[in-house]
Amino acid sequence: MKIILKNARVINPIQKLDSKLDLLIEDGVIQKIGEISEKVVKDSQIFDFENKICVPGLFDMHVHLREPGREDEETIDTGSNSAAAGGFTGVACMPNTSPDIDSAEIVKFIKEKSKKNLVDVFPVAAATLNRKGEALSPIAELYEAGAIAFSDDGSVIKNAGILRRVLEYSKMFDVPVIEHCEDETLSDGAMNEGLVSTILGMPSIPNVAEDLIVARDILMAEFTDARIHIAHISTKGAVELIRQAKKRGVKVTAEVTPHHFTLTDDSLKLFDTNYKMSPPLRTTSDIQAILEGLKDGTIDCIASDHAPHAIEEKEMEFVFAPNGIVGLETTLGISISELVHKKILTLNQLIEKLSINPRKILNLPIPEIKEGSEVNLTIIDTDLIWTVDVTKLKSKSKNSPFDKRLLTGKSISVINKRQMYFEDNYIRI
Amino acid sequence: MSLSSRHLLGLYGVPKEDIQLILDTATTFREVLERPIKKVPTLQGKTIVNLFYESSTRTRISFELAQKRLSADTINFSTSTSSTKKGETFKDTVRNIEAMKVDMIVVRHQSAGVPTYLTKISKANIINAGDGLHEHPTQGLLDIYSIKEKLGKLDGLKVCIVGDVSHSRVALSNIFGLKTMGAKVSVCGPSTMIPFGIESLGVKVYNKINQAIAEHDVLNVLRIQLERNAGERIPSLREYHNYFGITTERIEKNNRDVLILHPGPINRGVELSSEVADGPYQVILDQVTNGVAIRMAVLYLLGTMH
Numbered sequence: 001m002k003i004i005l006k007n008a009r010v011i012n013p014i015q016k017l018d019s020k021l022d023l024l025i026e027d028g029v030i031q032k033i034g035e036i037s038e039k040v041v042k043d044s045q046i047f048d049f050e051n052k053i054c055v056p057g058l059f060d061m062h063v064h065l066r067e068p069g070r071e072d073e074e075t076i077d078t079g080s081n082s083a084a085a086g087g088f089t090g091v092a093c094m095p096n097t098s099p100d101i102d103s104a105e106i107v108k109f110i111k112e113k114s115k116k117n118l119v120d121v122f123p124v125a126a127a128t129l130n131r132k133g134e135a136l137s138p139i140a141e142l143y144e145a146g147a148i149a150f151s152d153d154g155s156v157i158k159n160a161g162i163l164r165r166v167l168e169y170s171k172m173f174d175v176p177v178i179e180h181c182e183d184e185t186l187s188d189g190a191m192n193e194g195l196v197s198t199i200l201g202m203p204s205i206p207n208v209a210e211d212l213i214v215a216r217d218i219l220m221a222e223f224t225d226a227r228i229h230i231a232h233i234s235t236k237g238a239v240e241l242i243r244q245a246k247k248r249g250v251k252v253t254a255e256v257t258p259h260h261f262t263l264t265d266d267s268l269k270l271f272d273t274n275y276k277m278s279p280p281l282r283t284t285s286d287i288q289a290i291l292e293g294l295k296d297g298t299i300d301c302i303a304s305d306h307a308p309h310a311i312e313e314k315e316m317e318f319v320f321a322p323n324g325i326v327g328l329e330t331t332l333g334i335s336i337s338e339l340v341h342k343k344i345l346t347l348n349q350l351i352e353k354l355s356i357n358p359r360k361i362l363n364l365p366i367p368e369i370k371e372g373s374e375v376n377l378t379i380i381d382t383d384l385i386w387t388v389d390v391t392k393l394k395s396k397s398k399n400s401p402f403d404k405r406l407l408t409g410k411s412i413s414v415i416n417k418r419q420m421y422f423e424d425n426y427i428r429i
Numbered sequence: 430m431s432l433s434s435r436h437l438l439g440l441y442g443v444p445k446e447d448i449q450l451i452l453d454t455a456t457t458f459r460e461v462l463e464r465p466i467k468k469v470p471t472l473q474g475k476t477i478v479n480l481f482y483e484s485s486t487r488t489r490i491s492f493e494l495a496q497k498r499l500s501a502d503t504i505n506f507s508t509s510t511s512s513t514k515k516g517e518t519f520k521d522t523v524r525n526i527e528a529m530k531v532d533m534i535v536v537r538h539q540s541a542g543v544p545t546y547l548t549k550i551s552k553a554n555i556i557n558a559g560d561g562l563h564e565h566p567t568q569g570l571l572d573i574y575s576i577k578e579k580l581g582k583l584d585g586l587k588v589c590i591v592g593d594v595s596h597s598r599v600a601l602s603n604i605f606g607l608k609t610m611g612a613k614v615s616v617c618g619p620s621t622m623i624p625f626g627i628e629s630l631g632v633k634v635y636n637k638i639n640q641a642i643a644e645h646d647v648l649n650v651l652r653i654q655l656e657r658n659a660g661e662r663i664p665s666l667r668e669y670h671n672y673f674g675i676t677t678e679r680i681e682k683n684n685r686d687v688l689i690l691h692p693g694p695i696n697r698g699v700e701l702s703s704e705v706a707d708g709p710y711q712v713i714l715d716q717v718t719n720g721v722a723i724r725m726a727v728l729y730l731l732g733t734m735h
């Protein structure tokens with residue numbers, strides 16, 4: 001089948017490409033770029049993307065798909081639908097499933113199950129067996145089966161000695177170790193430690209719980225000369241530690257979630273469990289530092305930390321409720337609203353953080369927009385104003401603090417693996 | 430005259446007029462409690478559930494007695510298991526209770542914020558009887574009432590809350606309520622027991638008990654949670670008593686006019702010496718009586734709101 005994408009502003013930072021072009025796509029491959037007349041190309045379906053932008057497919061490097069184990073909360077299929085609706089053509093899924101992704105069988109199971117879907121799913125495998133932090137997982141075997149990074153996400157690798165071996169071992173494959181940075185002896189709480197936790201009398205987690213582990217991990221990466229990726233950073237201290245480490249040439253990269261650059265612990269005053277996450281929402285000064293870090297490149301990418309939870313689990317007494325929120329379908333809208341429209345990042349920088357950098361970190365090929373390339377694109381309307389409605393999410397779970405929030409900017413369509421997601425439908429192309 | 434909210438979730442942000450109204454109403458009920466027949470028909474026909482997820486005999490009895498004095502129908506629901514351990518969720522339990530047509534829910538829970546959550550899932554008036562380490566507003570009110578009763582005023586009074594402030598809902602309710610009523614509030618305790626940023630609430634921090642006694646009109650002495658603290662926030666109960674315990678000797682040396690409050694139950698020989706606990710400076714049992722009057726006032730004001 002032939003399709004023509006007309007009049008979109010095509011941007012790809014790695015190709016230094018930014019111009020209004022038409023794309024002719026045939027059997028999933030870009031055949032022609034430039035001005036294309038539908039009169040010349042017969043039997044083609046036309047999509048007019050006037051005033052929209054067309055970029056290399058977005059990639060979310062931190063999602064929890066819950067399969068296997070908690071298919072009531074999300075599955076590989078529903079998570080992929082959520083990703084497609086949110087503008088992503090690829091995701092990396094975290095290993096804290098049940099069982100954990102710590103065997104080649106489970107890596108293969110996920111690869112196999114996601115094969116037919118538009119969205120590419122790349123498993124991040126457990127760094128240690130059962131994510132217990134005691135013994136190395138079969139890293140080589142997992143890598144060979146298709147794991148693209150290693151992490152005990154949900155938990156930190158507590159023991160520096162084990163972390164050392166994980167870093168050394170993964171270095172053989174040049175893959176990053178992704179760390180959930182939190183010193184567990186300091187993180188026995190339900191929210192950020194600050195004035196708000198004092199007023200609410202809530203058990204709290206100080207910034208230093210994160211800073212300590214970020215500092216330790218940077219030192220360990222420096223010591224082993226291996227790659228460390230800091231997941232969902234939330235503190236100004238972590239931003240500064242990473243900035244300094246990068247200056248020294250340490251192989252450290254970092255991501256931030258939309259909620260950590262938009263919401264503060266002030267939102268917890270209503271005790272809504274949709275504001276409960278790990279790491280917790282911090283303060284305005286942390287957000288300021290994170291925005292600076294996004295601007296100067298200290299923070300490489302934006303990831304959702306999409307964490308679906310069943311209603312009955314979130315509708316619980318605050319301290320007992322699980323951490324995390326769904327994010328695949330709000331990440332792009334929040335990022336455009338809060339970063340591009342507020343002039344923190346340029347559109348090019350945002351695309352780097354949502355498409356280029358995560359793939360670079362994970363050693364994945366970056367989609368090119370040129371004749372002969374396989375198509376992997378996201379079409380975005382940066383000016384579309386819409387309201388988040390959790391009841392309409394494609395994700396199986398509805399736990400979002402952004403319900404009813406007005407956003408500017410949304411994905412209109414994604415194209416990958418000879419499928420196009422447009423107006424709530426998958427079209428074979 | 431009526432309150433500005435149909436729930437009592439805490440004293441944070443409660444306007445002065447509301448606190449004053451509760452104190453005044455409590456004075457009326459305090460008189461009722463002195464009568465031979467201590468009962469008024471004010472809440473006849475109203476159904477109140479005491480939903481206690483954390484055992485607290487004292488607070489529950491005080492509420493129950495207040496409800497009986499007001500002629501309300503009372504149901505007690507007590508459990509120590511949280512919804513994480515049971516099959517039924519907290520929400521289901523509340524929905525079930527709600528279906529029995531209750532007018533008010535008095536709730537005690539180990540998790541901060543549960544009363545606030547209840548207002549979203551129930552139509553009843555909600556009264557917080559202590560949620561986690563957040564607030565215990567009726568305790569705050571009865572403390573404020575007792576101070577006013579003994580010293581005749583609140584405005585400009587210097588009140589110090591002594592002990593494990595970071596593990597105390599009583600401390601927070603006192604701080605919020607007393608400040609609204611014009612008192613100057615400070616805290617005194619080991620640094621490990623003083624919560625983050627308390628100074629930015631306008632609360633002065635003391636680490637020396639003698640100085641705290643000397644510089645205040647009232648000491649509200651908190652109970653040290655034995656199970657929670659020894660070894661973690663303080664080296665030992667003995668060391669706590671030696672450095673922060675209130676003794677007759679310390680009072681007489683520093684300030685013979687000081688008034689001692691304690692929310693009970695007392696750990697004798699830890700936060701208070703036995704001599705102080707039974708001595709002339711304290712009003713601990715008056716607090717208990719005032720507690721019933723305050724709870725009657727709150728139940729009455731919320732229960733008769735339209």
Ligand SMILES: [Zn+2]
Pocket residue numbers: 153154155180231232278279
């Ligand atoms: Zn994590």
